[in-house]
Amino acid sequence: MSLIDLSGVQKWYGEYHALRGIDLQIAAGEFFSLLGPSGCGKTTLLRTIAGFEGIDAGTLRIDGLDMRGVTPDRRPTNMVFQSYAIFPHLTVAQNVAYGLRRTADGREEKARRVGEALEMVGLGGYGGRRPHELSGGQRQRVALARALVLRPKVLLLDEPLSALDRKMRETMQSELRRLQRQVGITFILVTHDQEEALIMSDRVAVMFEGAIAQVASPQALYSRPADRRVADFLGAMNFLPAEVRDGRVEIAGLGACEVEPEQVIGAGGMAEAGMRPEAMTMLDVQPGEGLREAAGTIADRAYYGDMTYYMVELPGVPGHVTVSMKNRPGSAVLDVGAPARIGWDPRAVLLFPA
Ligand SMILES: Nc1ncnc2c1ncn2[C@@H]1O[C@H](COP(=O)(O)OP(=O)(O)OP(=O)(O)O)[C@@H](O)[C@H]1O
Numbered sequence: 001m002s003l004i005d006l007s008g009v010q011k012w013y014g015e016y017h018a019l020r021g022i023d024l025q026i027a028a029g030e031f032f033s034l035l036g037p038s039g040c041g042k043t044t045l046l047r048t049i050a051g052f053e054g055i056d057a058g059t060l061r062i063d064g065l066d067m068r069g070v071t072p073d074r075r076p077t078n079m080v081f082q083s084y085a086i087f088p089h090l091t092v093a094q095n096v097a098y099g100l101r102r103t104a105d106g107r108e109e110k111a112r113r114v115g116e117a118l119e120m121v122g123l124g125g126y127g128g129r130r131p132h133e134l135s136g137g138q139r140q141r142v143a144l145a146r147a148l149v150l151r152p153k154v155l156l157l158d159e160p161l162s163a164l165d166r167k168m169r170e171t172m173q174s175e176l177r178r179l180q181r182q183v184g185i186t187f188i189l190v191t192h193d194q195e196e197a198l199i200m201s202d203r204v205a206v207m208f209e210g211a212i213a214q215v216a217s218p219q220a221l222y223s224r225p226a227d228r229r230v231a232d233f234l235g236a237m238n239f240l241p242a243e244v245r246d247g248r249v250e251i252a253g254l255g256a257c258e259v260e261p262e263q264v265i266g267a268g269g270m271a272e273a274g275m276r277p278e279a280m281t282m283l284d285v286q287p288g289e290g291l292r293e294a295a296g297t298i299a300d301r302a303y304y305g306d307m308t309y310y311m312v313e314l315p316g317v318p319g320h321v322t323v324s325m326k327n328r329p330g331s332a333v334l335d336v337g338a339p340a341r342i343g344w345d346p347r348a349v350l351l352f353p354a
Pocket residue numbers: 013016018036037038039040041042043044045192
């Protein structure tokens with residue numbers, strides 16, 4: 001049985017249809033992410049699960065119980081907001097104990113649970129500090145400890161890392177993941193950052209315009225997106241005009257090839273071919289055994305230290321395709337304007353209906 005079970009959930013804000021028929025099951029112990037562009041409804045969905053928003057149609061069950069009319073404080077969920085949601089005038093320990101204010105535990109038991117929660121998030125010994133004496137990442141951990149101290153079955157996290165700088169964010173991503181494995185609580189994370197969703201989650205739901213486009217593991221989302229929008233939103237993908245004829249695919253700028261049925265995302269006929277930047281290679285930098293060859297011109301490049309991205313013009317292709325190359329010690333960096341020999345693998349092609 002799923003811990004969280006949504007079926008046909010609809011939500012309207014006046015005239016605006018914010019959730020358009022959500023069916024979703026989340027298992028106990030999962031690290032699950034809701035991913036999508038701004039305004040797609042992920043926060044609304046999270047707040048619906050928490051009970052801060054009612055639903056207009058459909059059912060929401062948690063742990064087998066219908067949540068209709070159940071207030072947030074009576075649900076087995078707890079929500080973590082951004083770091084500024086902690087009280088500046090209380091100490092770290094008082095902030096965490098705030099989560100316990102309605103429990104019947106005695107003073108000693110409360111102190112023990114606060115200490116335990118602070119240990120969990122790596123803040124043992126910080127109980128007496130005030131929020132202004134903490135870093136952004138530490139403040140975020142206080143907010144986490146305050147939610148964990150109640151031992152909810154489900155922890156709901158609404159963009160909890162968005163206020164942190166890049167380095168701190170990366171640290172907290174791996175810490176959150178470690179913490180989730182350790183405590184075994186179901187985590188549901190809202191994020192618009194696709195990298196964050198891929199790194200942290202067991203499964204991800206990709207949302208557009210109030211509906212779920214795909215639910216899958218990070219690997220499955222990336223390698224077999226359900227449609228063009230998912231492919232485009234998750235990582236980079238080159239789209240090339242393509243035509244299917246007599247079981248063969250003619251890809252503009254690259255050439256003809258055969259594809260296996262599992263490489264076809266939609267129905268046949270007029271189509272677009274999708275290729276990830278890392279599925280193509282610059283043959284003048286790195287020879288590719290057994291790859292097909294195509295010729296183009298380097299229109300631009302972006303050097304990232306560990307990677308170089310080449311924007312290559314191909315004949316008959318509007319715009320350019322992006323090819324990413326891992327830089328190895330001594331490997332060449334090609335010049336803008338130079339001719340480019342591209343290597344591509346027909347097995348890395350995905351076909352979409354146009
Ligand atoms: N209380 C409200 N009243 C009216 N419209 C709302 C309300 N809350 C959200 N909306 C609208 O519903 C849509 C979904 O909002 P939601 O906050 O769920 O999006 P989101 O995917 O979390 O976006 P973001 O990443 O920008 O937070 C948006 O178009 C938003 O303007």
